[in-house]
Amino acid sequence: MRIGVVTFPGSLDDVDAARAVRLAGAEAVALWHADHDLRGVDAVVLPGGFSYGDYLRAGAIAARAPMMADVVDRARRGMPVLGICNGFQVLCEAGLLPGALTRNGHLHFRNRDQALRVERADTAWTNAYEPGQEVVVPVKNGEGRYVAAPADLDRLEGEGLVAVRYAGGNPNGSLRDIAGVSSADGRVVGLMPHPEHAVEDLTGPSTDGLGFFTSVLTAVVAA
Template sequence: MRIGVVTFPGSLDDGDARRAVRLAGAEDIGLWHNDPELHQVDAVVLPGGFSYGDSLRAGAIARFAPVMESIVDAAKGGMPVLGICNGFQVLCEAHLLPGALTRNTHLHFRNRDQALRVQSTSTSWTKNFTEDQEIIIPVKNGEGRYVADEAVLDELEATGRVVARYAGGNPNGSSRDIAAIRNEAGNVVGIMPHPEHAVDALTGPSTDGLAFFASVLAHLAGRVGVEA
């Protein structure tokens, strides 16, 4: 399996994401922001960082990158896409996910190991978890507060599209403790904490994040089996 990881100007977790892909057992493929070609990847990760220096607002310029036009089309066609932190912001700006990520309510950058409760396992990126499983992965953001109007939040709740919630304290003031959401089809997931930083027991704080990458490989393998 080939998983592409995009590098935008200002990306800083693309290397970590590529390492997580390799540890999960896939081939990591670098995707360049100015190149619309997806190079026959099976899934895409939009990594954390400060794409285009967060000019205008986080993710606002990255959504117009040539590679994003291809990713939007591929996502609408069913390709699995995971947006982590800044990648989550880009997915919202590209209207692949509803809502927006805004300044933390306390106006401080928050960097800590964070407990999450997995709410949805019916996505390409979470099928290896169990519902209500508690995991620990790092969070590091200054604009990580997920917001949406009440109608959108109610719809996300009613349709099971909240993928994970913060447990043991909300680090940024996100509405309804939301840490991750998905699209209707379940192939696009945005998550504010960083699973790619929790894939190795040596660097910790856990290896819980590896299951996100293993999940998409299991999903892709299953799809190949069905198509065959």
């Protein structure tokens, strides 16, 4: 199975994401932001970092990169896409996920190990977990506060589109402790914490993040 990892100018965690893909048992395929070629991948990961220097808004320019036109088209036809941190911002800016990510409520950068509760365990990226399961993965962001209009938040809750939620403290002031959301079909997921940094015992803080990458293998086979 081939999973693409897109590199934008300013990406920081593309190498880590590719390693997580390999540890999950898939082939990591490097994708370049300026290309129009998904190279036959079965799924795509948009990694963390500071794409295009976070000019305008975090993820705003990256969402309009040539590669994203192909990602958006394939995602709307069912290809699984995971956006991590800056990748989550890109997915929101591209219109694949609702809401927006803004400056942390306390205006400080946060970098710490973070407990999360898996709210939806039937997505392409979370099916390896149990509903309500708590995992620990790092969080590191300055613009990670998830916001949406009250009616949109109610819709997200009512339709079960909150994928993961902060547990044991909210690091950035995200509304309703939302750490990640999914599309209605569960094929597109974005989250602010970094599961790719929690895939090996050597580097820790756990291997809890590996399930995001093994989940998509199951989803692609089942599709």
